Amino acid sequence: MTTVTTTYPLPLEAADVMGILPHRYPFLLVDRIVELEPGVRAVGIKQVTVNEPHFTGHFPGRPIMPGVLMVEALAQTAGVAVLTLDGYRGKLGLFAGIDDCRFRRMVVPGDTLRLEVTVEKLRGMFGRLRGVATVESEIAVEATISIVIPRDQQLDGGAIDA
Numbered sequence: 001m002t003t004v005t006t007t008y009p010l011p012l013e014a015a016d017v018m019g020i021l022p023h024r025y026p027f028l029l030v031d032r033i034v035e036l037e038p039g040v041r042a043v044g045i046k047q048v049t050v051n052e053p054h055f056t057g058h059f060p061g062r063p064i065m066p067g068v069l070m071v072e073a074l075a076q077t078a079g080v081a082v083l084t085l086d087g088y089r090g091k092l093g094l095f096a097g098i099d100d101c102r103f104r105r106m107v108v109p110g111d112t113l114r115l116e117v118t119v120e121k122l123r124g125m126f127g128r129l130r131g132v133a134t135v136e137s138e139i140a141v142e143a144t145i146s147i148v149i150p151r152d153q154q155l156d157g158g159a160i161d162a
Contacts, residue, residue, distance in 0.1 A: 006038075006084070006086060006089070008033075008036055008038075008084060010033065010034060010035065010036060011032045011033060011034045012032065012033035012036065012080070013031075013032055014028065014030075014031050014032065016033070017030050017031075017032075017033060017044075017076075017080060020079070020080050020083050020084060020089075021076055021079050021080065021083065022092060023076060026052065026053050027072075028076070029046055029069060029072055029073035029076055030044040030045070030046060030073060030076045030077055030080070030115065031044075031045050031046055031047050032044065032045040033045075033077070033080055036080065036081070036084060037081075038081065038082075038084035038085045039081065039082065039084075039085045039119055039122060040081070040118070040119055041081060041116070041117060041118045041119065042077050042078070042080045042081035042084075042116075042117050043077070043114065043115065043116045043117075044073070044076070044077035044080065044114075044115040044117075045112060045113070045114060045115070046073050046112070046113040046115060047112055047113075048065055048107055048108065048109055048110065048111045048112070048113055049109055049110075050063060050109035050110075052065075052109075054066055054069060055109065063108060063109050064106050064107065064108055065106075065107040065108065065111075065113075067103045067141060070103075070107060070113065070133050070140060070141045071098060071101060071131075071141060071143055071145075073113060073115050073133065074115050074117060074131035074132075074133055074141070074143060074145060075095060075131075075145050075147070076115075077115040077116075077117045077131065078093070078117045078119075078127075078129040078131060078145055078147060079093045079147075081117050081119055081129065082119065082122060082127055082129075082147065082149070088149060091149050091153055092149070092150070092153055093127075093147045093148070093149050094147065094148050094149075094150065095145070095146070095147065095148075096126065096146040096147055096148040097145070097146035098143050098144070098145055098146070099143070099144040099146070100142070100143060100144045101141065101142070101143035101144075102141065102142055102143070103140070103141050104138075104139045104140060104141065104142070105135060105138050105139065105140040105141075106140075107133075107135060107140050111135045111136075112135065112136075113133050113134075113135060113140065114133065114134045114135070115131065115133050116131065116132050116133070116134070117129050117130070117131045117132075117145075118130050118131075120144070125148055125149045125150065125151065126146070126147070126148055126149075127146070127147045127148075127149075128144060128145070128146050128147075129144070129145045129146075129147070130142075130143075130144050130145075131143055131144075131145055
């Protein structure tokens with residue numbers, strides 16, 4: 001289930017990422033994938049701009065990217081790393097947990113967030129990945145992300161059949 005027969009020409013631009021992930025603006029938080037080894041690792045880029053909707057309230061006069069959105073950007077990069085494997089292509093990945101998360105630097109408009117994710121474990125419908133987001137080689141956030149790829153892939157709500 002973890003074989004790779006499809007190759008992806010890099011970089012993957014936002015339109016390519018939208019072909020892998022279901023996220024759309026304003027919640028697509030990965031602008032580009034610059035490195036990709038399906039099932040092993042991915043590196044994404046997020047250009048942080050002042051016109052993003054969360055900056056109107058976080059915080060007026062001092063825009064700072066919310067930490068939860070930085071973790072979500074790591075999770076979306078993780079989704080690209082996993083969902084580009086042939087056995088997972090076209091599926092939906094969901095958060096199962098966030099561990100060892102540390103915020104180390106503020107991220108502000110004008111920053112380029114580099115999102116590096118490495119697959120630590122991927123078996124069946126469960127996975128664990130380590131993510132580190134940096135700005136100019138300085139760590140902004142790091143976390144271990146657990147994911148589940150449910151058998152029930154319907155997006156209409158209700159219980160998750162994991």
